[in-house]
Amino acid sequence: MTELPSSDAVRDDVIAIVAKQTKLDVATIHADSTLKDLGVASLDAIEVIFDIEEFFDVTFPDQGTNFDTDTVQHLVDAVMAAQQAKAAGADGAT
Amino acid sequence: MSESPSRSIAITGMGAISPFGEGAETLWQALRTGSTGIRPLRHERAAELRVRVAGQVPESFDPTAHFSERLLPMLDRTSQFALFAANEAITQSGLDFKTGSLAQRTGVVVGTGVGGETTQDEQSRRLYADNATRVHPLSIIRLMTNAPASQISIAHGLRGPSFAVASACASTHHSIAQAAMMIRTGLIDVAITGGSEACLTYGALRAWEAMRVLADDCCRPFSANRRGLVLAEGAGIFVLESMSHARQRGATILGELAGFGMTADAGDIVAPDSRGAAAAMVQAMIDAGLAPQDVDYINAHGTGTVANDATETAAIHAAFGTHATRLAISSTKSMHGHALGASGALELVAVLGAMRDSMVAPTANLDQADPACDLDYVPNTARAMSVRTALSNSFAFGGLNAVLAIRASA
Numbered sequence: 360m361t362e363l364p365s366s367d368a369v370r371d372d373v374i375a376i377v378a379k380q381t382k383l384d385v386a387t388i389h390a391d392s393t394l395k396d397l398g399v400a401s402l403d404a405i406e407v408i409f410d411i412e413e414f415f416d417v418t419f420p421d422q423g424t425n426f427d428t429d430t431v432q433h434l435v436d437a438v439m440a441a442q443q444a445k446a447a448g449a450d451g452a453t
Numbered sequence: 454m455s456e457s458p459s460r461s462i463a464i465t466g467m468g469a470i471s472p473f474g475e476g477a478e479t480l481w482q483a484l485r486t487g488s489t490g491i492r493p494l495r496h497e498r499a500a501e502l503r504v505r506v507a508g509q510v511p512e513s514f515d516p517t518a519h520f521s522e523r524l525l526p527m528l529d530r531t532s533q534f535a536l537f538a539a540n541e542a543i544t545q546s547g548l549d550f551k552t553g554s555l556a557q558r559t560g561v562v563v564g565t566g567v568g569g570e571t572t573q574d575e576q577s578r579r580l581y582a583d584n585a586t587r588v589h590p591l592s593i594i595r596l597m598t599n600a601p602a603s604q605i606s607i608a609h610g611l612r613g614p615s616f617a618v619a620s621a622c623a624s625t626h627h628s629i630a631q632a633a634m635m636i637r638t639g640l641i642d643v644a645i646t647g648g649s650e651a652c653l654t655y656g657a658l659r660a661w662e663a664m665r666v667l668a669d670d671c672c673r674p675f676s677a678n679r680r681g682l683v684l685a686e687g688a689g690i691f692v693l694e695s696m697s698h699a700r701q702r703g704a705t706i707l708g709e710l711a712g713f714g715m716t717a718d719a720g721d722i723v724a725p726d727s728r729g730a731a732a733a734m735v736q737a738m739i740d741a742g743l744a745p746q747d748v749d750y751i752n753a754h755g756t757g758t759v760a761n762d763a764t765e766t767a768a769i770h771a772a773f774g775t776h777a778t779r780l781a782i783s784s785t786k787s788m789h790g791h792a793l794g795a796s797g798a799l800e801l802v803a804v805l806g807a808m809r810d811s812m813v814a815p816t817a818n819l820d821q822a823d824p825a826c827d828l829d830y831v832p833n834t835a836r837a838m839s840v841r842t843a844l845s846n847s848f849a850f851g852g853l854n855a856v857l858a859i860r861a862s863a
Contacts, residue, residue, distance in 0.1 A: 401760075402723055405665055421503060421665055421681075 363442050369415075370435045376410045377431060390432040407434075417441035462633050462710040463699035463862070466548075466692030468541025469802050470534050472508035472685055472789050476541060480689075480799060481806035483788065484814040485835050490789050491671055491683050496653070504658045505669045508685025508790025510534065510651075527591055528604065529569035530651035534688035534795070535601030536608060539645055543609060546692040547704060548643065550609050560613035560641045561602045562632040563690070564624025564648035566794030567657070568617070569596030574654035601649045605690070613641045622754075623847040624648050625689065625797030626855035630713040632693055642698045649688035650795040658684070666758055672791070674755035674784035674816050675762045675830045677823035682756040685790025689798025706862035708805045711842070712741025718852030725761055725848055730754075730768035733854035734844060738772075741858035743842055745776040748858075750813055750843040752800045753830075755784020756791055763825035765846065770828075781838060783831040787817035797847040801857065807840045808861040 370390060378385045381397050388397065394404050412418055415438050469476065472490025473483040483490065490508045493499070516525060516533050519540075528536065543550075550556040572595040579585040594600060599617040606615040614635060618628040625648030632644035661667055661684060668681035699706055714736025718729035738745065754765055762784075770777045785803045792799055807813045812835050819832040845857045 400721065400724070402721070405663070408665070409663060418503075421662075421667065421669060 363439070363446060366435060366439060369438050370431070372414060373411060373431060373434050373438065376414060377407055380407045380410065388431060390435070391430050393430050411438060415442065417445060460637055461696035462636055462693050463696045463704065463706045464691050464708045464710055464805065465694055465699050465704045465706060466542035466544070466546030467689065467707060467802055467805060468538035468545065469687065469689040469799060470510055470514065470537050471687040471792070471799055472510060474511050475514060475537065477689070477802045480789070480802050484785050484803050485806060485810065485812050487815050487817055487833065487835060488788060489671070489817060490685070496655070496658070498655055502658055503662050503669070504667060504684070506671065506683055507653055508683060508687075508792065509653060510686055527594055529572045529595040529600060531565055531569055531571070531649050532595070532601045532604045534651055534686070535563055535649035535690060536604050538647065538649070538688040538690035539605040539609070542690045542692050543645065548692065550611060555643065556610050557612045558641050559611045559643040559645065560632060560635055561606045561611055561615040562618060562628045562644060562646045563602040563605065564618045564620070564628035564794050565598060565601060566619065566621045566624055566650055567652045568598035568619075569600060570652035570654050570657055572596040574656050577656070605645055609645070611645065619794070620853045620855065621849035621851055622791070622793050622796055623849035623853045623855040624794035625801070626713070626845065626847040626857055627715065627853075629691065629693070629710065629857060630715060630855060633710055633713060636693060636695050643692065643694045645690060646693055647688065647690035647798040648795040650793045651686045652793065653684060653686055668757060671818050672757040672787045673818040673820070674753070674757045674787050675766070675823065675826040676819045677821035679757045679759060679762060681758050682786070683790040685792040686795070687789070687792045687799055688795050689802055691798070691801065708808055708862055709860040710857060711743070711860040712737050712739070712858040714738075714740060714854075714856045716854045718854070720852055722852060723850050725764040726852065727764045727767040727771060729852060730765060730846070730848055730854045731771035733856040734768065734772040734846065737844060737856040737858040741842075741860065743858060745773045748773070748776070748780060748842050748844060749838070750804070750807060750840045751780055751782045752804050752843065752845045753782050753784045754846040754848045755786050755816065757784070757786065761848065763823070765848070766826045766828055777828055780829065781813050781831050781836060782828050783814055783816045785814050787819070788814070797845060797855070800845050800847070801859070804843045804845050804859050807843065808859070811839050812837055813840060
């Protein structure tokens with residue numbers, strides 16, 4: 360079983376992806392910033408989600424998440440959860 | 454309400470193919486009984502896709518039963534649907550294009566959001582997945598966006614202006630408005646018009662998944678628990694003619710296209726703006742010579758997305774003022790799904806059915822009130838009521854709004 364990256368490492372990567380899309384300095388993006396706070400409109404938000412999914416090779420569920428109002432930390436948690444689900448699936452006794 | 458004869462347009466035929474199967478009557482009977490055409494996705498890669506449900510034309514539709522062996526290789530699924538619906542509509546109208554000069558005075562305007570997507574997908578797969586170096590020689594004529602309009606023109610020998618109109622999910626209503634304008638100006642007497650869509654390919658489904666606007670179980674317009682739209686396919690085609698032409702030949706008039714309104718939000722390319730939608734509804738009423746209190750029913754755009762349904766509700770309030778709460782409003786997308794460029798056509802069948810039978814089709818799956826959707830959406834059960842005038846709303850990505858005003862035939 361491969362070691363999953365730490366929450367801090369995931370957060371740094373997520374912030375870098377958000378910074379690229381928003382053209383903001385990484386220092387201005389915090390764990391509690393919402394995409395809306397960062398000026399990311401709905402269409403830009405789904406691009407951020409796409410970039411994160413591509414980077415981490417995970418798929419976020421369609422429902423139960425509002426990417427406009429959720430925070431950067433929520434995105435980090437979603438990546439961690441998706442990675443764990445994927446690792447559990449890969450290690451499953453199927 | 455006086456109608457100027459030159460502006461007045463009769464609808465004298467309708468045809469459809471939908472998730473309920475073949476025929477406009479099949480579609481209307483399903484809608485008025487609150488049936489659903491939304492089923493588990495039928496696709497060879499369904500197991501991999503996150504799209505779980507769709508409103509697909511049933512497998513019982515057999516193109517070889519409707520089109521000759523010579524014609525079929527030229528028809529993308531979009532054209533098959535359009536041609537099937539056009540044949541039904543023209544038969545119902547009783548028009549004869551073979552004698553006299555009517556064929557020269559008849560146009561064809563058919564809307565589609567994306568055109569020959571099935572052909573595009575199949576041929577791309579040959580090239581990029583199978584590493585083939587040749588594609589089917591009829592690929593271009595199958596996939597061109599005007600193929601549905603041209604196939605109808607050729608099949609019926611119609612020699613007037615024929616072309617496609619593309620405005621995503623408002624394609625049908627923009628097409629019908631174009632056709633109506635040509636009749637009003639006297640350029641043509643008759644138009645075959647509507648919309649067709651068949652784009653549930655692997656590539657298109659993946660693209661819709663990426664937009665994150667799809668519900669995974671059913672479509673719940675105006676309900677607080679709505680989770681998004683459900684994709685569908687199908688076609689609806691109508692015969693329009695100048696009222697004087699229809700009356701002279703003693704045609705059965707299904708309804709009158711009394712007016713239309715078209716606006717663009719000129720803002721966000723996807724997020725709807727209630728001002729643009731309201732302006733289109735107001736324009737349609739002015740064009741039809743209607744006051745807000747004359748309108749009985751609105752067949753809503755009602756996609757079942759969080760943004761559309763609240764915005765459309767706000768737009769109806771803005772356009773109708775105090776009369777908004779007295780309107781019957783329903784989204785039949787709750788049953789047939791969102792057939793994109795053909796959606797307005799399936800919904801116009803629901804409007805004409807409501808007028809004929811004095812019965813408004815319901816909004817299915819509306820089980821949780823949403824404070825942002827505070828109007829009468831005819832929840833879950835059809836309603837017996839007289840419908841003299843109605844609006845049909847279609848809004849589209851691109852910030853486009855097209856609204857038709859329909860009056861019952863006198």
